[in-house]
Structures are given as structure tokens and as C-alpha cells.
């Protein structure tokens with residue numbers, strides 16, 4: 001008799017109690033799927049970002065009303081379970097695919113799992129522009145792209161696409177990034193280290209100190225690097241542990257990022273409108289006339305409306321040399337009266353103005 005047979009033959013009270021509980025869990029999830037279906041039919045299914053906040057609130061209520069002794073780690077785990085259940089329900093009603101820079105197990109994929117849950121309909125694509133294209137064409141309902149990293153700054157490909165093509169932001173995700181050096185051979189066999197330029201840059205000092213002779217090769221994503229490492233013992237990859245597992249690689253070194261508090265912020269692309277939650281952010285893109293004082297004057301609309309800026313970046317205009325577009329993010333929702341005033345005033349001072357979106361502020 002195999003170990004599995006003996007498990008299935010067990011009929012003691014506790015094993016049976018567990019099976020009953022699991023059956024109840026499944027039937028409750030099935031019931032939940034039906035409620036989600038009704039919400040879709042009525043056009044009232046909340047945006048993913050908004051539902052995530054409701055799920056977190058449910059966990060908080062559960063902790064205070066039913067299980068006050070539950071610790072922080074368990075609460076995080078409950079929140080993550082509810083996100084996965086929610087992504088399962090959404091998948092049943094075909095809410096649409098989520099495009100991200102693949103292959104699977106890239107950091108973009110891990111950020112997409114954090115936001116959409118692991119049962120979402122994921123659609124990995126080959127580049128950041130391809131994520132924008134998939135959402136623009138309607139092949140994917142949502143997309144997820146890295147926008148800035150705490151060590152390395154802005155992600156140029158992403159900002160360049162916002163400049164070239166109108167796209168809405170309906171959420172953000174913060175993901176701590178811990179890089180690993182992965183290989184199919186031994187440490188001594190590694191001559192080349194592959195990764196996405198941003199990942200190589202986030203480990204610049206570590207790589208220079210530990211592999212001064214290795215050639216650094218830039219590739220389209222960290223998972224693409226892991227794939228190459230699986231094909232040659234001379235290639236090391238800077239990538240996620242999940243990518244290493246997927247491609248059967250050994251971890252030569254873990255946590256090789258130069259800053260231990262390395263975090264990447266991702267933007268969720270899509271047409272979901274998020275209602276104000278009380279802790280929101282608004283993203284804008286604008287271009288002022290090319291004349292003295294134009295930018296300084298434009299910026300006064302934010303201080304006049306008492307809006308706290310959380311991010312500002314300039315990006316060269318694709319049409320005219322020496323001219324720039326500006327990305328600005330501030331606390332507040334586009335439905336707030338002071339935000340409306342600021343946007344209205346900015347509109348009178350700018351050549352181009354796009355409100356990219358208002359969405360709940362992400363938590364780490």
C-alpha cells in the first residue's frame with residue numbers, strides 16, 4: 001500500500017473534519033463566483049485595485065471582530081488568500097487578460113500576481129511597448145509595466161510609451177526586488193552575466209566586486225536571462241528565485257541588489273475608473289510652451305491647490321529638440337475639488353495635458 005492510499009483510507013474524526021471544511025470552503029467560493037457573475041451582469045464589478053482595498057478591510061474586520069490574536073504575518077497571508085480567491089472568481093467570468101513583460105516569473109509577473117491574484121488570465125509579452133499595444137488593441141483588458149525603481153530611477157521604455165500613446169493608469173503596485181545570481185553550471189564557469197539593464201544596474205556594485213571579469217549582457221527581461229542561463233553553463237542570470245526554479249538553475253548568490261530596500265513601482269494600465277478611497281494619487285502628463293518661466297508658472301497650480309507632489313520626471317519631447325514633457329503625481333483624486341481646480345488651471349497654461357488616472361495609493 002502506498003503512502004497516498006493510506007492517507008485516503010484514513011477515516012479518523014479530524015481527517016474527516018478537515019475534508020468537510022474544505023468542501024465548505026469550495027462551495028462558498030463557488031457561491032462567491034455566482035455573486036461576481038451577477039455583479040458583472042449588472043456592470044457593478046469593482047476595479048481590481050478597489051476590490052483589493054475591500055478585501056484588506058474584510059481581513060481587518062475579521063481580525064478585530066473574530067480573531068484578535070492573529071499576528072501581522074497571518075493577516076498578510078489572509079489578504080493574499082482573498083486576492084487569489086478573487087482572481088479565481090474574475091477568471092470564471094472572463095474579465096480579460098493581464099499583459100506584462102514576460103516570460104513568466106519576471107518581476108512584472110510577480111507584481112501582477114500581487115495585484116491581480118495568481119488565478120488571473122496572464123498574458124506575457126516580449127517588451128514593455130508590447131504591453132501598451134496589447135491593452136490599446138484590446139487583446140488584454142489590463143497591463144502592468146514598471147515605472148520607477150528606488151535604486152535606478154525611471155523606466156525609460158515605460159515613460160516613452162506614455163508620451164507616444166494615450167494610456168490610462170488605474171492602479172499601482174509596489175514590489176520589493178531581491179535579485180539572485182542564477183546559473184546552470186558552477187560559479188567558476190560563468191563568463192557572461194545576462195539581465196535586463198535595470199536589474200544589472202541595481203546590482204552594479206555587487207557585480208563589479210564579485211565578477212569583475214564577466215561581460216554584462218543586456219537582454220529583454222530577467223526571465224529571458226534565466227532562460228539563456230539554462231542553455232549554457234557560461235551564462236549567469238540576474239533574476240528572481242521563481243525564474244531560477246522554473247528553469248532549473250542553482251542560486252549562486254541571493255540578495256545581490258546594492259540596496260536592500262530596493263523597490264520597483266509598477267503602473268496598472270486599463271480603463272477601470274477607481275472611485276475616491278480617501279488615500280489616492282493622480283498622475284498627469286503635460287507639456288508647457290517653450291518660453292521662459294512657463295514650467296515655474298505651471299507648477300504654481302499644485303502649490304496653490306495645496307497638492308503634495310509625490311513624483312516628478314521630465315522626458316524629451318519626441319517632436320522637438322530641447323523640449324520636454326513632464327510627468328507629475330500628487331496625493332488626491334481627480335474628483336476632489338482642489339484637484340479639479342489645479343487641473344483646470346494647468347489646462348490654460350499647457351500645450352498638452354493628459355490626466356493619466358486617479359487610483360488608490362499602493363502599500364508595500
Ligand SMILES: O=C(O)C(=O)C[C@]1(C(=O)O)C=C[C@@H](O)C=C1
Nearest residue numbers: 106107108146196198221222264
Ligand atoms: O525583467 C523583469 O523581470 C521585469 O519585470 C522588468 C524590471 C524593470 O525593468 O524594472 C522590473 C523590476 C526590476 O526592477 C527589474 C526589471
